[in-house]
Amino acid sequence: MSDVTLQNFEADVIEMSRQVPVLVDFWAPWCGPCKTLGPMLEKLEAEAGGKWKLTKVNVDENQELAAHFGVRSIPHVVAFADGNAVDQFIGVLPESQLRGFLEGLSPNPGQVALREAREAAAAGDRDGARAAFQAALAFDPGADGARLAYIGFLLDENAIDDAEAEFGLLSPHALQDDAYAALQTRLEAMKGMGDLPDPGELAARVDANPNDLAARLDLAKMLIARRQYEPALEQLIAIVRKDRGFEDDIGRKTMLSVFELMADQPEAVSRWRRQLSTSLN
Template identity: 75%
Template sequence: MSDVTLQNFEAEVINSPLPVLVDFWAPWCGPCRTLGPMLEKLEAEAGGTWKLVKVNVDENQQLAAHFGVRSIPHVVAFAEGQAVNQFVGVLPESQLREFIDTLQPTDGELAVQSAQALAEAGDREGARAAWQASLAHEPENDANRLAYISFLLDDNAIDAADAEFGRLTARAPQEDGYAAIKTRLDAMKGLDDLPDGAELKAQVQADPANLAARLDLAKVLIARREYQPALEQLMEIVRRDRGFEDDIGRKTMLSVFDLMADSPEVVSKWRRQLSTTLN
């Protein structure tokens, strides 16, 4: 347990690698003297899996105001630098334990963290096993399954990715990135049924109004992760015929934007161009 002020709040709380409970208190507060020792006891039992810090509201009114503290004790829980939960007053120890349990990563979340670390280290087989373990713990976690599908597509494991896509729940289309992953998967699945890129480029050059060839070329480019050239073809479809195949040019562009989330400046440029074309 440590005392925190405005000066060290960022270092102790926002940048903490551990979950943090911030106990807003004051020396004159009777309930605070009840809650404080309970929190300190649970922190000692936790063995370093989370930490407790205390903010004296009399001495740190700006911090208290920032977090809307009007009554104390007021406890705010932080995870990865974000305030994720809070309560006001004194809770029984059993409820305190339940509150703290929500801050600890589940077995599935730990497996996801392991998968990501292994992938970054270049251990693709180990990462694949960790992804599978995470989904065994949380089979209906569509966000995790979509991330695993993206991982499989990076390895060109199209059949495995397609099988995982079939295991998504009915809620999956509501997840961020769903349309992008589906676009990429469909493009890679259809690659064998399309002419090669050189032939499609020749068709487009011979007949610039051949929107079907432009769309097929865009699919080939998406499968190859050549997103900017794909956007050029899709933009031309939008310019020439907004209604072509139910506005597929624009819709596919939006999916490609999601696939290029790690290039926000490039995406911003293309979004402006699309907006100008549509207006």
């Protein structure tokens, strides 16, 4: 069991979960139910012998991290696997239910193939990654999370038509996933690149006229398509500050999608969320 903060979350949770499942227990010293759940989780972790890892986040000391994961009531436990949040529960579960929850984190063939796909992509084996993603979806065609990950991979490969086709295979439930809106924002940005002026021309327009919000938005789209997210956020927050109503609040809405694209960078996202919050007040 280890304590996690915003600074070590990526290493101790996101990266560690690529090796074994990681449970994040959001708690506070004043929380009575937390004092019941915490020891139960510690006992089960000891029994597991390294099959999964328990981490704890004190919400009083890490309010930004708690807000990032939508924690409103504690105890709140989020399970991570392969770098992503895969399940969660709120409150205290009986030990039998806890064991069932943990058993559900054991990788199935589709999850194993998904892990192999991500590892191959990280290693630069694009053909191997594509084959592994397709294998993962063959095991479970209804796995929206795996399909969204595959869409992200296809966008990395600039395979826009293939990515758009995969969007059509998602279930209606996927529309509620923040990753859906984020990837759609990126897809639309990439599809529109051919219609946009040269990025140097856009940057020159913004320099010459900082109030040219249309140029700022086009430049942000270009940067999103290139995965240059923080420079894109600089343009988007300038739009929010200058005209919140511009194109139906598109600056703020697009920032939220970019935050999801940067989900593996919680510290950077928290910094930009603070700036956005300050701009809205």
